[in-house]
Every structure is written in C-alpha cells, then in structure tokens.
Amino acid sequence: MMSRRRQIYEGKAKVLFEGPEPGTLVQYFKDDAATAGREGVITGKGVLNNRISEYLMSRLNELGIQTHFVRRLNMREQLVRELEIIPLQVMVHNVAAGAFATRLGLAEGSALPRSIIEFYYKNAGLGDPLVAEEHITAFGWASPHDLDDMMAMALRVNDFLSGLFLGVGIRLVDFKLEFGRWWTSDEMRIVIADEISPDCCRLWDLKTGEKLDQDRFREDLGRVEEAYQEVARRLGILPEAGAVDLKAPKMMQ
Ligand code: ADP
Ligand code: MG
Numbered sequence: 001m002m003s004r005r006r007q008i009y010e011g012k013a014k015v016l017f018e019g020p021e022p023g024t025l026v027q028y029f030k031d032d033a034a035t036a037g038r039e040g041v042i043t044g045k046g047v048l049n050n051r052i053s054e055y056l057m058s059r060l061n062e063l064g065i066q067t068h069f070v071r072r073l074n075m076r077e078q079l080v081r082e083l084e085i086i087p088l089q090v091m092v093h094n095v096a097a098g099a100f101a102t103r104l105g106l107a108e109g110s111a112l113p114r115s116i117i118e119f120y121y122k123n124a125g126l127g128d129p130l131v132a133e134e135h136i137t138a139f140g141w142a143s144p145h146d147l148d149d150m151m152a153m154a155l156r157v158n159d160f161l162s163g164l165f166l167g168v169g170i171r172l173v174d175f176k177l178e179f180g181r182w183w184t185s186d187e188m189r190i191v192i193a194d195e196i197s198p199d200c201c202r203l204w205d206l207k208t209g210e211k212l213d214q215d216r217f218r219e220d221l222g223r224v225e226e227a228y229q230e231v232a233r234r235l236g237i238l239p240e241a242g243a244v245d246l247k248a249p250k251m252m253q
Helices: 045-062 098-104 133-138 144-166 224-234
Strands: 007-010 014-018 024-029 032-035 038-041 069-072 077-081 088-095 111-121 170-183 188-193 201-205
Touching: 024 045, 045 069, 045 077, 045 144, 045 224, 088 144, 111 133, 111 144, 133 144, 144 170, 144 188
Parallel strands: none
Antiparallel strands: 007 014, 014 024, 024 077, 032 038, 069 077, 088 111, 088 170, 170 188, 170 201
16 A cells, blocks of 8 residues: 655654655644643544545645645545745634634634734744744745735635535634745745644534534543544535544554
C-alpha cells in the first residue's frame, strides 16, 4: 500500500512525508488531539479529517480558490503540493466564541457586526500569539500584497463555507486557515495549505447550538468522535459511517 517515505515533519495532528514526485508531500492524518491544556486521542479523527479536508478543498479548487490539495491517497493520507508555509494562522470569526469572546468580553454566541480576520504568529513555543499587520510586514513574514491576497481568499472561503455548512444545518462560527507560497516557473501564488476540518473550524448545529468540532474535546463535552462523524455524514461523505473501520492502522513508513 505505502512505500517507504522520508518523514519531513511530525506535528500535533499530522505527519508530513516526502511525496512521490518532486514538489509534493504526503500528509498523514493522526488521531492525536492537542489543545491548550489537553492532550489525547480522538479515535477515527484522522480518517474523518482526511476526508472532510479533501471534500472542502476539492470544492474550493473547483471554485478557483487554490489549495495545496492534489488527491487523497488512502484512508489517512493525501497528496499535497509542497509550499513555503507563511508562518501565520489566519482566523475568520463570524460569531463570538472561545478565546476571541473572552479577550473582547463578548458573550459566546453573540453575532459580530461583520466577519473579523485575525492573524496569529505560528510559533508553538510562544503559544501562537496574536499579531498585527505591522508585525507581519516589519518582520517580513508576509508582504502587504501577500496579506491582501490572504485576506481576500479568507473572505471568499468564509462566504463559500458558511453557505455550504448552512445548507446542512451547521453554523460556521469561526475557522483557521494556513497559507503557503507556490512557485511556478515564473510566478508565485498564495495557496491554502494544511487542512480544513473540525480541528480548525467551530461548527455549531443550527437548531440546537450543539458543538460539532474540537471544542467537544477541548471542553471535555464527550461524544467527540460522534461529532466529527456527524459533520462528515451531513456533508455526504460518510453515508455508511458504520461500515467504515476508523481504527488507526499501524504506521508503515
Ligand atoms: P502543527 O503541530 O505544527 O500544527 P500539524 O500536525 O498540523 O502541525 O502538521 C502539519 C504541518 O505541516 C503544519 O506545520 C503546516 O504548517 C505544515 N504544512 C501544511 N501544508 C503544507 C504544505 N502544503 N507544504 C508544506 N508544509 C505544510
Ligand atoms: Mg496544525
């Protein structure tokens, strides 16, 4: 099934391997969950996030919003384009929740006057601090032009995903994107990287307000696996969730 591949990076949720062709990587999705103050395993999460991210990024690619996603390889792996990652997490907020609500003294669930974009510096040692455009351009993490591209893309993704999720009875409260630079022979493009999944989106059931994302783990609400499965099921990805064995196979690389 898998050939021996050189491991390039192991993060909290994924492992990156050298891809089969130059300029590609293989993203392996783990079941590990790590949030501030909590670590554990969400059985089957890797399989579901691989499928959910495949689905959402394929739809974005079809719309001309370029992502790194090339194709899914198997239950836990997908082929992506290798990018030079911009060391920022770009968050889009539609509804107040989590640390954003706490920091600004807003009640969780309160509507925002408009969608708000925030940037966090990707540096785990520093706890991924919130930064302003001033820091980003002064330290050269991204140019003003890169920032314009990222913000425009983030808002397009927000419009598309908000509508997509609304159609299946889910409110897209907020989400995080990562971006990277992709060089073709004569130009550079900003492309969406990493994953789009319940690990990095806040998703609330439209009717009940029930949380269907990683906050179930973060806040120890229980039924975490079920929430990820429910998102996949509503997106039409797992019509027969019961038939799929979501247990982690031994990693073979
Ligand atoms: P982390 O613990 O750093 O969040 P993850 O477990 O999410 O790591 O693993 C994914 C890592 O791979 C992230 O650091 C992410 O920035 C990086 N990454 C995602 N997509 C690409 C890509 N297309 N090219 C290079 N690096 C990528
Ligand atoms: Mg990550």
